[in-house]
Amino acid sequence: MIIEGVVRSMISRKKYAKTAKTLPKGFETPNDFFNYVFNDKDIIWMGQNTNHLHDESGIKEAMLGSIKKGDYCKYPPPEGFPELKDLIMEDLGLTHGFDILITAGGTESLYLCANDILEPENNTITCDPGYLIIDNFASRFGNHVKSVPIYNEECNYKLTPDLVRENMDKKTKLISLVDPLNPLGSSYTKEEIKDFADIAEDNNVYLLHDVTYRDFARDHHLVAEYCPERTITIYSFSKIYGMAGLRLGAVLGTPDIINSIRTILINDLGTNIIAQKGAIAAVNSKYEWLDKVKKTTQNNQKIIKKAVDEVEGTFIPVYPSDGNMLAIDMYDAGINPRDVADHLLDRKIFTREGSYTSKHFGHRYLRVSYSIPTEDVKYFAESFLEVMEELKDSK
Numbered sequence: 575m576i577i578e579g580v581v582r583s584m585i586s587r588k589k590y591a592k593t594a595k596t597l598p599k600g601f602e603t604p605n606d607f608f609n610y611v612f613n614d615k616d617i618i619w620m621g622q623n624t625n626h627l628h629d630e631s632g633i634k635e636a637m638l639g640s641i642k643k644g645d646y647c648k649y650p651p652p653e654g655f656p657e658l659k660d661l662i663m664e665d666l667g668l669t670h671g672f673d674i675l676i677t678a679g680g681t682e683s684l685y686l687c688a689n690d691i692l693e694p695e696n697n698t699i700t701c702d703p704g705y706l707i708i709d710n711f712a713s714r715f716g717n718h719v720k721s722v723p724i725y726n727e728e729c730n731y732k733l734t735p736d737l738v739r740e741n742m743d744k745k746t747k748l749i750s751l752v753d754p755l756n757p758l759g760s761s762y763t764k765e766e767i768k769d770f771a772d773i774a775e776d777n778n779v780y781l782l783h784d785v786t787y788r789d790f791a792r793d794h795h796l797v798a799e800y801c802p803e804r805t806i807t808i809y810s811f812s813k814i815y816g817m818a819g820l821r822l823g824a825v826l827g828t829p830d831i832i833n834s835i836r837t838i839l840i841n842d843l844g845t846n847i848i849a850q851k852g853a854i855a856a857v858n859s860k861y862e863w864l865d866k867v868k869k870t871t872q873n874n875q876k877i878i879k880k881a882v883d884e885v886e887g888t889f890i891p892v893y894p895s896d897g898n899m900l901a902i903d904m905y906d907a908g909i910n911p912r913d914v915a916d917h918l919l920d921r922k923i924f925t926r927e928g929s930y931t932s933k934h935f936g937h938r939y940l941r942v943s944y945s946i947p948t949e950d951v952k953y954f955a956e957s958f959l960e961v962m963e964e965l966k967d968s969k
Contacts, residue, residue, distance in 0.1 A: 599916050614875035618721040618950045621915075621924040623756060623899045624947040625786075625816035627867050633817065636855035637848050645851065650844035653836075656822070658850050661826050661857040666785075668798055673832035676845050678785050680810035680823035685711050685824060688748070688807050690835045691780050692716035697748035701733040703757055703901070703932035705784070708750050725935040732760040733890050735769035742773075748780050749773070751797070754787040757941040759895025764795045765965040771801035781805045789814035789864060790871055790945075791896035802828055811849070813898060813945070814867065815856040820849035831963055867945065871898050874944040874951040878902075885962045891939070894903045899943040901928065904959075909965050911926060911940040923954055 601607040611617050619626060628634075640646070653659070654676025663669045677683045688711035692698065698712035702721040712719045720741050724733050736750055751770065754761040762770075774781045774797075779817040781797050783805055788794040790813070807826040812818035822845060825835060875895055882888050887907030890900050904911060913926040918925050929936030944951050 598919055599913075611919075614922070616922045618923045618954065619946060620943050620950075620954060621926040621941075622818070623813060623897070623943040623945070625813055625819045625867070625898065625946055626947065627870055628863070629761065631863050632727065632855045632859045633815070633852045635661060635837065637852040639690055640848050640851040642818075645847045646876075648847070650847045650850060652839075652842055652844045654845060655850050658854050658857070660831040661825075661854060663826065665857055665860070666796065666798075666807065666809070666826065668735055668796070668802075668807070668826055671802060671828060672798070673829045673837060674824055674826045675839070676711065676850065677823045677825055678841055678845050679812065679821040680784065680808050682786065682821075683808045683810075683823050683825035684708055684782070686835050686838060686840070687723060687782055687808070688712050688715050688857060689838050690758065691748050691782075691806075693747070694746055697743060697745040698748040698750065699733070699741055699746060700750045701736055701752075701755070702934050703755070703936075704733075704750070705752050705756050705929070706782075706931060706933070708752070708755065708782070712748065712750070716747065720746075721933065723934060725891070725932070725938070730760060731758050732762070735766060735773060738770070738773055742777065742779075746777070746779055748782055750784070752784040752786070753794070754791050754895070754897040756897065756962045757899055757901050757926075757939075758892045759787075759897035759900050759926070760892045761791050761794065761896040767795040767797050768800050771797055771805075771932050774804035779804065780803065784808040786810040786813055787897040787899075788859075790868060790898045792894070794896075798826070803830075806831060810852050811856065814864070815853065815860075816945075817856065820846060822849040822853055870948060871945050874946070874948055875900060877948070877951050877955050878944060878958075879941060881958050886957060888962070898945040899941055901939040901941050904962070905937045905938040907962065907966070908969060909962060911937065913965055914940050917964065918954075918957060921957045921961070923957055 576849040663674055692715040695714040697718045698716050700709050700721050701724045709719045709721055722741050783797045798807050811822040816886050881888055882902055888904045891903055915925050915927045920952045926941045928939040
C-alpha cells in the first residue's frame with residue numbers, strides 16, 4: 575500500500591518469525607538451494623537425514639498400485655486410514671489407552687502439539703543443539719523458550735533430567751525430547767526416561783517425545799509407557815521408512831490429549847492417500863528390511879569415524895550415534911564448517927553446517943547423515959580428508 579510516497583506492508587512481521595537460514599555460496603534463497611540439490615541427480619544426499627537404502631520393500635509398489643486405481647481422486651478419512659493407525663500403535667506398543675491422528679509429517683505433529691498445549695503465559699524447555707523448528711513453534715504459542723546448552727561431555731551431549739530440573743520454573747508447561755537427538759544422535763537410557771516421566775507427573779508438565787529416529791537406535795524406550803497422561807509421542811515416516819518427500823507422520827497420546835488436538839487440525843480433509851498406502855506397506859514389511867538398514871548405517875558411521883580420526887583437531891561428539899546422522903566437530907582444527915559444506919557441495923556431496931541445528935554451537939560442527947549406499951559414504955570419507963587438507967593449507 576502506498577501512502578504519501580511511502581511503501582508500507584499490509585502484513586507486519588511476526589515477533590516469532592525466523593530469520594533466513596545460512597545459505598551455501600551462490601544461492602539467494604533456501605528454496606533456490608534445495609531446488610538445485612533436488613534436481614541434480616548426481617548429488618549425494620547427506621544433509622537432511624533422509625534414508626536412501628530402500629529397494630524392494632513393497633512401498634513403491636503399494637503407492638503405484640494406488641495411483642493406478644485412481645485413489646487420488648477421492649479424499650481419505652480425515653484422521654487417517656484405520657489400518658494405518660492400528661499399525662503405528664502396534665509398532666510402538668501403544669495399543670491400549672492411546673489414540674492417534676495421522677498428519678502431514680512429524681513437523682506438523684509438533685506444530686499441532688505446541689498450538690494445543692501452550693498458553694501465552696507458558697514456558698517450554700528445549701535443547702541446543704536440537705531441532706530448532708520446535709523452538710520456533712513454542713515461541714508462537716507460549717511465553718518463553720528455554721533452550722538449554724547441551725554441547726558438552728558433562729551432560730553426554732543431551733538434555734538430562736537434572737538439566738530440566740535446573741531450568742524449570744512455575745510457568746514451564748512443555749519439555750521437548752527429540753530422541754535420538756538431531757543432530758548428534760544422543761539417546762536415553764530406561765532410567766533417564768523414567769526420570770523424565772517422574773518430572774512430568776510431579777510438576778504437571780507435558781513431555782513432547784519425538785521418536786523420529788528411534789528405529790536407528792541400538793536401544794530405545796518410550797516415555798509414554800511410564801507417563802501416558804503427560805506424554806505426546808511424535809512418529810514420522812520420513813527417516814527409517816525412506817518416505818521424506820511424501821510428508822507423512824502421526825501424533826499419539828491418551829484420548830483426552832488427542833481429542834483436544836482434534837479441535838485444531840489443519841488437514842481436516844485428510845492426509846495424502848498415496849502416501850498412506852505406501853506407509854501401510856512400509857510398516858507391514860518393516861521387519862523384513864529393518865536389520866539390513868540398521869547394519870548398513872552402523873557400518874557407514876564407522877567409515878566416517880575412521881576418516882575423522884585421521885584429521886587432527888576433529889572429533890565426533892557422540893559415537894556411536896543412535897540416529898542416522900552425526901556431528902563432526904572441527905573447531906580445534908580451525909576450520910569453518912560452512913566452508914567444508916561448500917567445498918563438499920562442489921564435489922556433489924550435500925551436507926549441513928551446524929548453524930541449521932544450533933544457535934550457539936553451529937560454528938563448531940558439520941552434520942552428516944549416512945543412511946545412503948556405502949560406496950557413497952566411502953566417497954564422502956575420501957572427499958572429507960581432501961577438503962580438510964585443502965582448507966588447512968589455505969589458512
